[in-house]
Amino acid sequence: MHELSIAESILKGIRTELLRYPGARPTKVGVRIGELAAVDVDSLTFCFEAVLKGTEWESLQLDARVCKQVRSCADCGAEFEVVDYNAECPKCASSNTTLKSGDELDFDYLEVDTDGTPAAQV
């Protein structure tokens, strides 16, 4: 259940980001979660709603996108999406492959309401 800690980190990250955009109200936050990040999206969504309770941002939405593991093969150069955590290259069967993406836990975007005026960056 580290999803609660992660939900709190997302909220903290939004607060930090908004320091640069005074007056902007966040409506939706996008995060990218690699399938190797060991984060459960349902649990994170539940925890995110829980940490928002009682704050000024109760309606803030979380858009958590799960990203498949992508590896590249050092022998034949193929780049492939991993199925069932099998890291072997589907083209040449080499196990000499390295991870390109799929372990990330990154912010993607923040949607803000600015009452018609563009978000001012300070």
Added chain:
Amino acid sequence: MERLPLKSKVLNENQIIAEQLRESYREHGILCLNLISSPGSGKTALLERTLASLDPATRVCVLTGDIQTDNDARRLAQYGFPVQQITTGGTCHLDGRMIERHLAEWNLDDIDLLFIENVGNLVCPSSYDLGEASKIVLLSVTEGDDKPLKYPSIFFKSDLFLLTKIDLLPYVPFSAEQVEENARKVHPGMEILRTSSTTEGGLEAWLTWLKQRMKLAQQGALAAAGK
């Protein structure tokens, strides 16, 4: 409504601390290892055997994490090396700040090897970088040989897999070959050692691995100092 692109990591704050810790381990030539497993896989038992077998001149320190009790710290303190218990009070993993706070109690110049025994949990600790040189995952033969496929993240992120309690293999329906194959499916080329803290099987290979890594950490610090 406006969409602002973001680039930072969600656990950015922990990452910054982890990088500072990594830099200070490197500066002081400390090998830091983060031991992760389910509760009861034998992290503490392995550390007991390890501490008992190491040359007393080796400057080892242990940080051991649990949700409650200081049982592990008391078990490990018997071997004469400095040990601190980190009691998380409910949190299922250790984070960089907890390590930073406890390390402040010690002089880093006096440490060659730092073991971090994480909270027993095969999932959450894998998300938190503690600045370690390597994560080490332990799995015992009583847990099921499909676990690397069920918990791929930690097997992917660990440099070494210690298959523990191998003395129990004759009594359980567990295939050591299968678990190793599954681990290498998730993590091609993964280093794996079979150990038993009861019979001391495989302990020699583990100590050799440890000594090689300590040497590398010290060489790294010397190289950095010579720059």
